[in-house]
Amino acid sequence: MSYIWALVRREVKSYFVSPLAYTAIAVFLVIQGVLFAGALMEYNRQRIAAAQNPLAQLPGAEAIVRGFFGSDVLWALVVIVPLLTMRLLADERRQHTAELLLTAPMTTRQLVTGKFLGSFVVLVVMLAMTLWMPLLLIVWGDADPGVIVSGLLGALLYGAFLLALGLLASSLTESPFVAAIVALLFIAGVTFLGIQATNLPVIGRNLDQFTPAANLAELAQGVIDTHAVVYFVSMVVFVLDLTARVVDSQRWR
Amino acid sequence: MIEIEDLYKVYGQVHAVRGISFTVHRGEILGFLGPNGAGKSTTMKVMTGLTPPTSGRVRIAGHDVLENPIAVRREIGYLPEHPPLYPEMTVTDYLDFAAAIRGVPRRRRGAAIASAVERCGLGEVRRRLVGNLSKGFRQRVGLAQAVIHDPRLLILDEPTVGLDPTQVIEIRSIVREIGQERTVILSSHILPEVQATCQRVVIIDRGRVVAEGPIDRLLAAGRGGRLFVRLRRPPERADELAALPGVSGADALGDGAFSLAAPPDDDARERLVAELVARGWGPVEVRPETTSLEEVFKEVVTTERAQTEAVA
Known part of the structure; x- marks a missing residue:
């Protein structure tokens, strides 16, 4: 456990002494901010339209929160996660520090877990910095705090899954640039193939259970469903295990 | 401390190590x-458990590297060919991290860092970023990392490569000092390096052990007991020198210089010099021919290669 903690501490420090974490967080905040502002304007337009029509129902502010943690986060993370994960393992090999880690008395799983958690801390910081946006809707609107909590949980779980995929990509190469591209392919593949698969006739509806987008959407709706939580947690564990196997297999070469 | 039995390591088509056996004592x-x-590097990587052997057994402090890799890694400190450094960390932070992942408990880390810093002479740079240090200091940080957890066995892969002569001497003295209480294995292709720090050497070539033994014995086995003499008025033929009492052979090196196979004791040498003077040959230079490890090495490697080629 202390090994993992040491790895996490080093990883987080190293993120915040390089411009990388700041750049990634800045880009994330810009994307989220623009999408949030767009959603707010759309919401206002609908309220004004509704006010002029006595028969229409006033839309609730939850709709914005749902969009914020559902589709907005999904888009922003697809772009940001490869930037956060590209160096995690690729750089260790490139600058020969992998030898330090691989000759330390810890297991490869501990190593991979430490790396993963290090990047997860950055994700938490990043999401925390966007929290004021939905909170505005509670203070000045009528948004339901429960939806924010479940939406945030969804964003964290989905983000964790993408980070694990990015870490796997980073284990496959020595070049952070290649790692970023591969991570983008993995993440985009998993996300968009998932969305496309649900459009298939007959089996599409059942496939829905297995796509990250659908599970994220469920949490973003305000339903903390164990199905979605178990789905993301087991995907993370599976991908991290795969990564540990890749790292171990490289010892043989 | 280290027992290697018939180690083979094959990378794809490359046979990097072909049947190495030796032991290193505590x-x-x-x-x-x-x-x-x-x-050399491949063998060391197998010892650290970084890469598994293709066949053969490697045991470190009684633990097999394949069966019990974590126990093996607890015993060793390793400085790879490229020191494994994080340029964005300060020396102290880096050593703290190295200590933590080597399992040094938190309350003992401060003392461990202080002692490594002091032993490796890093006091003046300990707050600086590793990436901004000179090559010599980086090497020392690498060495500090290897000793931070006070391992019983140190594996150093070419610890002085690329350093300037002063830095080489510093690293050597650090290694010698550390070696007083611990087992050290140190690889090199530079012989004076090994001559200065090690008691025993193992020489390998093309994946095989070609010579092994205490340094003095290897040196003596080379061309021990020869004298170099330079004469002002040399005799016409080297045979005349070879006929002198106690001399069993003489080679003319040209320009009045000869190499004599002479007995090693001082009395015989004194008589020999008196003889040279008495005959009026005018000795101006007489010294024992020192065999450097370099020559032993060259000799061993070339004869071994010739033998394997003859067999093939």
């Missing part, structure tokens, strides 16, 4: 010599 400083590409 408290010994062993020099591991060989030309570049002989298989």
Whole structure:
């Protein structure tokens, strides 16, 4: 456990002494901010339209929160996660520090877990910095705090899954640039193939259970469903295990 | 401390190590010599558990590297060919991290860092970023990392490569000091290096052990007991020198210089010099021919290669 903690501490420090974490967080905040502002304007337009029509129902502010943690986060993370994960393992090999880690008395799983958690801390910081946006809707609107909590949980779980995929990509190469591209392919593949698969006739509806987008959407709706939580947690564990196997297999070469 | 039995390591088509066996005893400083590409780094990587052997057994402090890799890694400190440094960390932070992942408990880390810093002479740079240090200091940080957890066995892969002569001397003295209480294995293709720090050497070439033994014995086995003499008025033929009492052979090196196979004791040498003077040959220079490890090494490697080629 202390090994993992040491790895996490080093990883987080190293993120915040390089411009990388700041750049990634800045880009994330810009994307989220623009999408949030767009959603707010759309919401206002609908309220004004509704006010002029006595028969229409006033839309609730939850709709914005749902969009914020559902589709907005999904888009922003697809772009940001490869930037956060590209160096995690690729750089260790490139600058020969992998030898330090691989000759330390810890297991490869501990190593991979430490790396993963290090990047997860950055994700938490990043999401925390966007929290004021939905909170505005509670203070000045009528948004339901429960939806924010479940939406945030969804964003964290989905983000964790993408980070694990990015870490796997980073284990496959020595070049952070290649790692970023591969991570983008993995993440985009998993996300968009998932969305496309649900459009298939007959089996599409059942496939829905297995796509990250659908599970994220469920949490973003305000339903903390164990199905979605178990789905993301087991995907993370599976991908991290795969990564540990890749790292171990490289010892043989 | 280290037992290697018939180690083979094959990378794809490349047979990097082909049947190496040797042992390293507790408290010994062993020099591991060989030309570049002989298989030194590969053998060391197998010892650290970084890469598994293709066949053969490697045991460190009684633990097999394949069966019990974590126990093996607890015993060793390792300085790879490229020191594994994080440029964005300060020296102290880096050593703290190294100590933590080597399992040094938190309350003992401060003392461990202080002692490594002091032993490796890093006091003046300990707050600086590793990436901004000179090559010599980086090497020392690498060494500090290897000793931070006070391992019983140190594996140093070419610890002085690329350093300037002063830095080489500093690293050597650090290694010698560390070697007083611990087992050290140190690889090099530079012989004076090993001559200066090690008691025993293993020489490998093309993945095989070609010579092994205490340094003095290897040196003596080379061309021990020869004298170099330079004469102002040399005799016409070298045979006349060879006929002198106590001399069993003489080679003319040209320009009045000869190499004599003479007995090693001082009395005989004194008589020999008196004889040279008495005959009026005018000795101006007489000294024992020192065999450097370099020559032993060259000799061993070339004869071994000739033999394997003859067999093939």
